[in-house]
Amino acid sequence: MASINTNMSATLAVSNLNKTTDEMTSVLTAMSSGKAINSASDDAAGLAVYTAMSVDYAAWEQAGDNAEVATAILETADGGLSEIADILERMYELASQASSGSVTDTERAYLDDEYSELMEQIDSIVESTTYFDTSLLDGNYDESFTVSADAGATPISVTLDTNYATTEDVVYVVGSGTTATTATAAFNTSSISSAANATTALAMIEAQIETVSAGRASVGAMMSRFDYAAGNIETAQTNLESAMSVYMDADIAQLSADQTELGVKMDSAIQALSVSNENLEKLSKLLS
Template identity: 40%
Template structure:
């Protein structure tokens, strides 16, 4: 029924104009942000899942950094252990020379002088092999000798323990070795064999731990990539589909504006009936 007191057509046009305008605003927001979910109302469940996945991705990225740091610690420790191993080999060579019956006592004194310096160098390397100011091989850091857990995942249970051996001269039982006599040299050979085995085992343990961290790094990389892909499927906007919605909303908005204009003219047309 035509009326001039209540413009029902205009009210209807305004209602649809608001609906289409909101749709257009929503599409523009999604396209400009690149995200399908710009408000919780867009997809409440999807937002919750995406937030959790994003948290896991951030944690895994930090885990990758943790693994890189752990690998650096192990490489540093292995470098120091390798130097100690070389020194022990030289000490065994000196002990073998001193143990020979063709070596004179005066020569043994010279051999002992170098031998003693090398014992000191073992301790120097053990204490001087540091990471971030912490000695790794002299047993002064109970953190590494007892074992330190490294976070390698998104859960508190995702850890790998780093354990480093004490390779100081006292721990290797070479501090009191003396090759100034043939008897002492004979005893030193046995002790040095044990020390060399100890260092070799320590290096093998370091290598095994480093190998595990390398595989962990690959796993973290794969998990991160998969989670990013899953998060993209949930959160990222489909540009083509959203652009189609925007185009439709723009056309409807223009149509609603035209309808509103026409509806506002209707009362004027009705007034002409009174003339």
């Protein structure tokens, strides 16, 4: 039925044009942002999953930072222990030379001067080996580092209580506690001013070298663990990022095809609206 009160063909054309325009806007937004989800209305369930994954990704990222910090701390501690090991080696050379009958007491006094200075330098290294003003070799460092996004995962403990501690500017080796044993206290006051003292010092230095070596082995083992933890974190991040892209990354090829299709629909809707309006004008001429 021909009618001038209700132009249904034009109404339907406008409705289809508006719908197509909304779809085109959504496609162009996705293409410009590169994201498949730009508002909750695009995919409410997908956005919820993506948000949860984003939280996990941030947690893994922080875990990676924690592992890097722990590694840096251990490298700093190992650097200090390495210097101490070198000093002990030199002290052993001095004690070995002083214990020999090839030197005189006068020469032993010279050797003892260097020996004493090196003893003080060990103490200086212990005091200066810090990470953000936190002492690492004073026998009291004990911290934990979270290297997982799982809230229930057990943090990795970094305990440096088996290396060196200081007291009254004298360094001594500690075991599981923070007080000097008789043997280590004797090392603190050792000298090589005589052949007998030098011979005694040799055994003490050997014991300290073994302790430092054990300390470095412990630090190295912890560094190895954090290296593997960092590798696991990187793998977890890569896999999670891949899963997140399924929900969020826009398929540009598909969007391009959709844009072309919607463009044709818009042209058709505009043409249909134009024809509907022309037909209404033709009807109105029957009244003239």
